[in-house]
Amino acid sequence: MEHIFTHFPNGKREDLIPILQVIQDEKGFLSEETIDAVGKYLRISTNKIYGVATFYDNFRFGPVGRYHFRLCQGTACHVAGASTLQKELEKLLKVHAGETDKSGLFSLEVASCLGACGLAPLVEVNDEFYTNITLESLKELVRMIREKENETL
Amino acid sequence: MSVETMQDTRQFLTNKVLLDPRRDEDAGIRKSLSYIAGERVHNPMIYVGMGTCGRIAGAERTFHAIKEYLEDQDANVTLVEGGCVGLCKEEPIVDIQLPGKARLSFGRVSHDQVQSLLDDILNDNLPDAKPPQWQYPNPILQKWEGISTLQEHPFFSGQQRLLMEHCGVIDPVSIDSYIAKGGYWAFIDTISSNTPAQVCGIITESGLSGRGGGGYPAGKKWLAALEAVSDNKYMVCNAVESDPGSYMNRAIIESNPHRLIEAALIASYAIGASKAFIFIREEFSLAIARLEEALKQARDYGITGHHIFDSGVNIEVVIKKGARAFVCGEETALNNSIEGKRAMPTSKPPYPAEQGLWQHPTIVNNVETLYNVPLIMKNGVEWFRTTGTEKSNGTKVFTLSGRLQNYGTVEVPMGTSFRDIVYDIGGGLKSKQDFKAIVLGINTGSYITKETLDTRVDFEELKNIGGALGSGAFVVLDTGVCMVDLARFFTAFFKKESCGKCIPCREGTARMLEIMENATRRPSENNSFQTLERFKGVMQLKSLAGVISETSLCSLGKSSPNAILNTLKHFKQEFDAHIFERKCSANICTDLRIYFIDVDACTGCTACFKKCPVDAIIGSPRYPHYIVQDKCIGCGTCFDVCKFNAVLIK
Numbered sequence: 001m002e003h004i005f006t007h008f009p010n011g012k013r014e015d016l017i018p019i020l021q022v023i024q025d026e027k028g029f030l031s032e033e034t035i036d037a038v039g040k041y042l043r044i045s046t047n048k049i050y051g052v053a054t055f056y057d058n059f060r061f062g063p064v065g066r067y068h069f070r071l072c073q074g075t076a077c078h079v080a081g082a083s084t085l086q087k088e089l090e091k092l093l094k095v096h097a098g099e100t101d102k103s104g105l106f107s108l109e110v111a112s113c114l115g116a117c118g119l120a121p122l123v124e125v126n127d128e129f130y131t132n133i134t135l136e137s138l139k140e141l142v143r144m145i146r147e148k149e150n151e152t153l
Numbered sequence: 154m155s156v157e158t159m160q161d162t163r164q165f166l167t168n169k170v171l172l173d174p175r176r177d178e179d180a181g182i183r184k185s186l187s188y189i190a191g192e193r194v195h196n197p198m199i200y201v202g203m204g205t206c207g208r209i210a211g212a213e214r215t216f217h218a219i220k221e222y223l224e225d226q227d228a229n230v231t232l233v234e235g236g237c238v239g240l241c242k243e244e245p246i247v248d249i250q251l252p253g254k255a256r257l258s259f260g261r262v263s264h265d266q267v268q269s270l271l272d273d274i275l276n277d278n279l280p281d282a283k284p285p286q287w288q289y290p291n292p293i294l295q296k297w298e299g300i301s302t303l304q305e306h307p308f309f310s311g312q313q314r315l316l317m318e319h320c321g322v323i324d325p326v327s328i329d330s331y332i333a334k335g336g337y338w339a340f341i342d343t344i345s346s347n348t349p350a351q352v353c354g355i356i357t358e359s360g361l362s363g364r365g366g367g368g369y370p371a372g373k374k375w376l377a378a379l380e381a382v383s384d385n386k387y388m389v390c391n392a393v394e395s396d397p398g399s400y401m402n403r404a405i406i407e408s409n410p411h412r413l414i415e416a417a418l419i420a421s422y423a424i425g426a427s428k429a430f431i432f433i434r435e436e437f438s439l440a441i442a443r444l445e446e447a448l449k450q451a452r453d454y455g456i457t458g459h460h461i462f463d464s465g466v467n468i469e470v471v472i473k474k475g476a477r478a479f480v481c482g483e484e485t486a487l488n489n490s491i492e493g494k495r496a497m498p499t500s501k502p503p504y505p506a507e508q509g510l511w512q513h514p515t516i517v518n519n520v521e522t523l524y525n526v527p528l529i530m531k532n533g534v535e536w537f538r539t540t541g542t543e544k545s546n547g548t549k550v551f552t553l554s555g556r557l558q559n560y561g562t563v564e565v566p567m568g569t570s571f572r573d574i575v576y577d578i579g580g581g582l583k584s585k586q587d588f589k590a591i592v593l594g595i596n597t598g599s600y601i602t603k604e605t606l607d608t609r610v611d612f613e614e615l616k617n618i619g620g621a622l623g624s625g626a627f628v629v630l631d632t633g634v635c636m637v638d639l640a641r642f643f644t645a646f647f648k649k650e651s652c653g654k655c656i657p658c659r660e661g662t663a664r665m666l667e668i669m670e671n672a673t674r675r676p677s678e679n680n681s682f683q684t685l686e687r688f689k690g691v692m693q694l695k696s697l698a699g700v701i702s703e704t705s706l707c708s709l710g711k712s713s714p715n716a717i718l719n720t721l722k723h724f725k726q727e728f729d730a731h732i733f734e735r736k737c738s739a740n741i742c743t744d745l746r747i748y749f750i751d752v753d754a755c756t757g758c759t760a761c762f763k764k765c766p767v768d769a770i771i772g773s774p775r776y777p778h779y780i781v782q783d784k785c786i787g788c789g790t791c792f793d794v795c796k797f798n799a800v801l802i803k
Contacts (some may be wrong), residue, residue: 013416016493017476019437020304054474055652074161075398075592075628078553078642084743088312112479112646116209116398117554117628119239135513 001037011042020053022086029060065100065107067145069093074113080120088109088135089123092142105149161455162189166332167308171341172462175526190333191323192291194252196315197230197275202246202321204237204407206400206561211263212245219247219266222271230275236408238321240308241561243286246321249274255294257365258303283643289322308468308559309607313540313566315548316524320408320562328450332410337456339531340415344422345463347530352423353379356526359534360546365482366596366624368612371526374516377506378424381514386426387489388516389510390417392433393481397592399552401627402520404562406433406440407742410447414470416523418457419530421468424516424696428469432487435474444472479650481502482596483707484509484517488654497654500709519624521550541567545611551625555591556583556633571607575629586631590723594623595643596708598715602723618720635741636724637731641669643716650709658710661701665717668694672731673742675787692731694721740802744787747803752777754799761791763801778786 003102004022008015023034030053039046053059059072071089073082090096093106100107116122119131123138165185172175177183187193201207201216216234218592222277223230243260247270250256262270266283273280279297287309291303303309314320323330328675343352357372378386390413394402406413433441448470459467473491479488483498488510490496492751509515525547528536541547545567555558558580564576575581582588591601599620601608608614615622623760630639648662668690671683698714705711721728730736737745749771750761756776762770762778769785770776777799780791790801 009424013493014491015587017490018474021474051494052495056478058477073397075595075626075639078397079555079630079634080640083642104668112184112395112477113397113400114209115402115403116241118206118550119209120210120554126306131209 001034001041005041007016013042013044015051016042016044016049017056017081020049020059023060028063032059047144051141052075062100064106065105066149067125069106069107069108069115070111071097071108072112072114072116072120074117074120076117077113077120079094082121085121085133085135085138087132088138089142092139162329166265166329167454167462170332171337174342175596176338179339186333187293191233191250193293193349194231194250195709197228197252198233198250199230200233200235200247200248200250200321200324201232202237202244204404206241206248206404207244208439209393210241210244214243214264215247215262215267218267222267226275228275229662233324234326236319236321236323236325237404237562238408239562239564240405240559242308242559242645244284248321250350250524251275251277251361253295255291255296256597257297257300258287258289259283260286268784275294276419293754300403307563307565308578311569311573312564314564315528316404316412316521317538317564318614319561320405323409324447325408325410326450328447328454329412331409335531336411336452336535337415339656340418340422341462343419343530344461344466349379349423349425350376350398352530355534356423357405359527359529359538360544361522361525361613362545363519364521364525364549364622364624366594368622371518371522374506375420375423377504378514378516379496381507384512385513386422387510387513387515388417388421388426388429389484389491389515390420390429390430390431390520390523391482391487391517392437392485393485394434394437394520394521394769395477395479396596396622396624396626398554398592399624401550401552401562401625403437403440404552405524405550406520407443410440410444412455412524412527412571413444413452413520413571414447414451416526417470418468419526420516420523422466424514426516427467428471430471430473430491430510431655432475432491435476441472441474448472466740467768478652479646479711480652480707483709484731484799486551487517488515488708495652497652498709499803500706516522521625524550525754528618531631542614544613547623548608549622551627553579553627555627555629555647556586556631557581557629566610567611568589570607570609571601572628574610579629582629584630584631586633586634586760589630589632589634590636591621592628592639593628594626594710597621597623597644597714598643598712598717599623599720600719600723602757613640633739633741635737635739636720636727637737638673638739638741640716640720641666641673644669644713647709647713649715652709655705655710657701658705658713661697664697664734665694665701665714668697669717669719672728673737675745677734687732693730745787746787746789747782748780748787748789748792749782749801750778750780750791751799751801754797756797756799758796760794760796763792764790766790 019109035046035049095101095108097110122131203212245262247259247262249570270280287303287306288297288300353376361371363369421429457470481490481496484505486496486498505515538546548564548566550564553563565698593599605618644666651658651662671687672674699720701714702711757775759774767784769776769781
């Protein structure tokens with residue numbers, strides 16, 4: 001943690017969000033210990049830090065899965081049927097939006113707009129984009145991932 | 154003169170171009186600039202459109218294929234990661250410029266087409282299999298015969314590209330090419346020959362209005378901040394852009410980050426601020442990376458920082474990565490977020506121009522508003538006023554998406570009709586279905602319908618039809634879209650994004666969503682009480698919406714019921730069909746579907762019988778089955794499992 005704090009030598013309130021962002025980039029999520037440490041460094045109560053961190057959508061308090069799905073739910077994707085895809089994806093991955101499954105294999109996040117409205121609907125899996133997806137291609141995608149996982153086991 | 158090394162280039166650009174007002178008169182300087190800008194080339198030059206949209210379409214693979222090809226052939230070719238020209242449909246776009254010849258653009262170049270394309274074009278042949286989409290006309294270069302120009306392409310012919318003039322054309326992270334194209338001239342001229350009050354005056358006179366949705370005159374805001382007395386002032390660029398369905402700000406930042414820095418510098422100078430924050434969403438990683446690189450270059454050239462070009466002006470530009478919250482688009486909420494607090498709006502007055510960041514005068518401007526500023530300072534007020542309509546000057550950049558042939562980032566002069574946008578620029582609808590509406594962004598919730606399609610892009614004209622221009626997320630819908638479902642989707646978005654400060658917005662959006670869900674969902678028990686609840690909810694919608702919009706503090710809360718109100722206004726029939734007949738004509742609301750079994754097609758395989766979660770299907774093996782409608786919850790499982798297409802939807 002110390003090496004992160006050295007980038008913020010003054011340790012002011014305005015550094016709170018940047019610090020949390022750096023921690024999440026590095027560790028994947030915000031754990032209780034890290035939040036305690038940030039509170040001690042910035043002299044802000046952990047309650048207040050939780051208040052800020054839970055307000056924003058991009059802070060997580062648990063790890064994501066090995067395959068992190070981000071489904072776009074922008075207006076263009078919605079009219080292209082992203083809601084049906086979300087239901088299907090929740091069924092296929094056996095997780096709800098914003099959750100990670102118990103085995104740590106899959107997690108699903110609903111994004112407000114990934115910014116490729118012309119290729120809607122789209123899903124991003126670990127920085128790889130899949131565009132113009134249909135129910136069939138989605139099923140195929142999850143099947144392939146599961147197969148790959150089974151092989152490596 | 155010849156420009157040999159990087160150091161020479163830098164000195165040339167600073168001394169002969171930025172600091173010398175006679176730069177335009179000398180033909181030798183113009184020629185050198187055209188080389189630096191990449192208009193003329195010594196060796197072939199290849200640009201790959203590598204904005205986020207291009208990357209999603211596979212531009213990275215194309216780029217690497219080109220790189221490998223060039224390494225294999227040991228060819229003396231410059232390869233550039235470019236920005237986005239705006240026509241996302243044709244991505245990945247590859248531009249090729251041969252010495253002495255006009256630049257060509259090839260669309261949809263997948264990685265496996267690279268070999269044959271480059272084999273042909275680098276040997277001066279036009280590839281037969283892949284004709285170029287367009288060429289960039291340039292009087293100093295030889296034109297390719299038989300290839301239309303960019304302006305002749307239907308997507309671009311109706312556009313007027315002022316803010317996007319360099320997008321997809323220059324190397325986004327090369328300060329040299331930006332300066333060679335006329336960048337930073339306006340800033341350096343401004344600080345050497347205009348007082349801050351003059352700058353505010355020029356911007357006020359130009360009639361530039363805020364492009365983030367509010368349409369508030371930018372000059373007025375600046376003047377208020379300039380006149381406020383304080384030892385510290387701040388300039389904030391709002392690059393949050395969280396309307397789901399818009400990415401034009403991100404696209405122009407990725408394609409030309411230097412102009413945002415230049416604009417932030419001019420704005421800071423105009424109000425006397427020594428620090429400018431560019432508040433940009435954390436997810437826009439490419440835009441952030443390019444901005445950071447551009448900022449580093451600007452700092453290196455001495456364009457930002459302390460004592461800029463010996464003028465005594467100190468302006469520092471800082472990039473702030475914003476955590477995600479829709480409400481950050483509101484200026485007071487944005488300021489709170491920069492201060493490290495929850496992004497909750499505060500009441501106005503005091504306006505940020507008087508008491509903003511850390512209680513100091515602060516102006517908050519949208520990215521698009523700022524992109525206009527260097528142009529106005531460079532070309533003058535009169536020039537700016539020639540574009541657009543009487544009351545709305547300049548152009549509007551927006552993301553065009555939905556059920557259209559062409560889509561992408563578009564810039565049109567104010568006063569262009571929506572019909573032209575859909576049928577000329579957008580190329581008409583993709584499917585055979587009819588046009589239904591255009592959604593003008595979630596924060597306005599207004600629709601352009603068939604009847605109002607001739608309305609023009611203009612703040613006043615849209616206000617007259619009861620709408621608002623919004624930030625610029627135009628989603629075109631055809632008859633296959635259910636408007637009630639869309640209104641429910643918008644309401645769900647607002648419920649999720651409500652910051653929770655004002656009770657009418659926090660509780661009201663939740664209640665509105667409940668009503669909308671009742672309208673689009675099959676009730677668990679279809680008894681008279683639930684029917685009454687459904688009717689009652691809809692009866693209350695209007696007064697509820699009235700309370701929310703009147704008593705909420707910020708524009709997010711105020712505009713949250715607009716989508717529902719406008720759906721009630723323009724698409725009442727559809728609403729009624731959902732409430733009374735329980736029918737969704739577009740067949741989108743899955744919960745309202747009624748499933749039944751075709752007795753002739755059913756083989757009695759019992760697949761649906763076994764899978765039905767509520768035992769709503771009766772029948773015995775090898776005999777046609779039957780769905781008990783009273784029990785059916787409309788989950789669609791039977792439809793999915795039937796192998797004989799015997800389950801039908803009414």
